[in-house]
Amino acid sequence: MHCVRKVTDDLYWVGANDKRLHLFESIHPIEDGVSYNSYLLMDEKTVLFDTADWSVGRQFCENVEYVLNGKPLDIMVINHLEPDHAASINEIILRYPDVKVVSTEKAWLLMNQFNFGVEEENFIMVKEGDTMKFGKHEVTFVAAPMVHWPEAMVTFDLTNGVLFSADAFGSFKSLDGALFADEVDFKDEWIDEARRYYTNIVGKYGPQVMALLKKASAIDIKMLCPLHGPVWRKDIPWLLDKYIHWATYTPEEKGVMIVYASMYGNTMNAAQILAAKLHEKGFHNVHMYDVAETHVSYLIGQAFKLSHIAILSVTYNLNVFPPMQNFIDDMKRLNMQKRVVGVVENGSWAPQAGTLICEELDEMKQMTVLNEQVSLLSAVNKMTADELDGLADSIIESMKQDY
Ligand SMILES: Cc1cc2nc3c(=O)[nH]c(=O)nc-3n(C[C@H](O)[C@H](O)[C@H](O)COP(=O)(O)O)c2cc1C
Known part of the structure; x- marks a missing residue:
């Protein structure tokens, strides 16, 4: 059975939670699980932002099918090609063979290396600053190299200020029904896992994260939609401040x-x-x-x-x-x-x-x-x-x- 959440009037969370995986990336324990977020925009064109890990592929596909409600899937934007988000690309193409895949040049190379089944005629290569209109919504693509793989980009919806931020602003822990950070006690119950996620996964790439934050400061972000953990619609400056500390290796607190x-x-x-x-x-x-x-x-x-x-x-x-x-x-x-x-x-x-x-x-x-x-x-x-x-x-x- 589908399990989806509405993010905005026409945007849906179609991801899924994994509470069984013991080690994320085969190395980091995740006692509280992890979510694989994917988002489906129902505009004149239907647009899927990233897919999900194959371990939750069945739930993810059911969610996509439910929200599409018989409509075809027109576009799949791939912000990040790492298999915990991209492994279901192939299944989506099998189910919706006319879908166009939108991503960066480096992602194109990687999706071929991983055998994700994208045909050249169905691939649309984009670069920083390119825009695309889906109907009411127009998005622009922003390169985010090494946040946290070289091909990564983020997609900013110019119409409503939603930033599809790939691995940036993500967290360990499964969502378990919650969707927004303001639906959980993030500052108490999530922050340690968000920090552990960032520092261990992206921590090495502080300068690259700062470059992305600099670009982000020039746009009016109303909502952050990361690929793991909750969506942010309130208190975004608080999270940005944490990221600035982590990316510049500045301690958050005096403590031993x-x-x-x-x-x-x-x-x-x-x-x-x-x-x-x-x-x-x-x-x-x-x-x-x-x-x-x-x-x-x-x-x-x-x-x-x-x-x-x-x-x-x-x-x-x-x-x-x-x-x-x-x-x-x-x-x-x-x-x-x-x-x-x-x-x-x-x-x-x-x-x-x-x-x-x-x-x-x-x-x-x-x-x-x-x-x-x-x-x-x-x-x-x-x-x-x-x-x-x-x-x-x-x-x-x-x-x-x-x-
Ligand atoms: C396998 C093993 C190797 C050790 N190698 C050294 C060593 O190379 N040099 C040294 O001074 N002590 C060595 N020690 C002693 C440890 O440093 C010793 O456990 C320590 O001095 C006592 O502290 P502890 O009670 O916290 O274990 C070794 C101990 C073990 C069990």
Whole structure:
């Protein structure tokens, strides 16, 4: 049975939710599922904006058929060719063989590579600034390279201010009947998953996102229709502000994320002592993570949010503990920058982790490593407890800077 929502008088959400997928892109856990959004405009011409992942293909096709109500599908605009949005192109073409597919030159190459079954005579290539009229609605196409694949574009409806924003402004979590961000408690219940989605999926491409935001600031956006998560019709400046922070690697808050790696509990003890000292000294925005217990995508989300990171790691076969190394590698891969970092190492015979972590941080942009580094020998003692106290002071002192 169809399950659709009306976005505007003549625009429908025809997407679907996946609550069974365990790992998005085979890497990021999505305990709360994900939605694959697709939108169908019923103008003089009928226009489908993107398709959906094949896992929800049956529901998606039923939704399209219901809204079309016997009309042919004239146009399919493909803003983003990644298969979680484009895998059903082939099925749509089989059902509506006369449909014209509209997308970028790079998308044309990719849809051929993926064997999505688009014939050349049915493909209309568009570029930045091109416009297309469907009847009442006229749209313009805006290139959005690397947000988050090279072929991506967004489509702006000049008639009613709807921006079909592809992967930009998306979020993990299934919609479960809600459609608009103002129908859920986004600021409380969704923001962490929206940040985790952005930072892990698009986080590397901050400059490209800023380029898109610059273009977006020149148009009067009334509604954002992303390919995952809710549609925005209120509070759009609030979301744009979050995006500016993430895309420029600017912390949202002064806060400390304490990440530790510990096999026998002593480094964890140091992390607890550090956290206790921060609270004792009056600083309370402190969040603690066992690196081996927390999926790195959650760590990345928090690292983008907070101004300070305290890294405490055991030495492991003369290296950094592997899950901690993975976290640091991931931050590097995603271009993480502009954070203040405290480093604590542990080793029982040849502590090495601290030096190696500092070398990694040195290769990243604008990472300030606090001088008060602590080197533990197996367990915290009186001297290193005092050093942890000094590190807590140093973290609090560095909070006085502007972010
Ligand atoms: C497999 C393994 C490899 C280790 N390699 C080193 C090492 O190369 N250098 C070192 O000083 N300690 C090494 N250690 C000791 C750890 O760093 C030790 O667990 C730590 O000093 C105690 O902290 P923890 O209680 O937080 O685990 C190793 C421990 C294990 C289990």
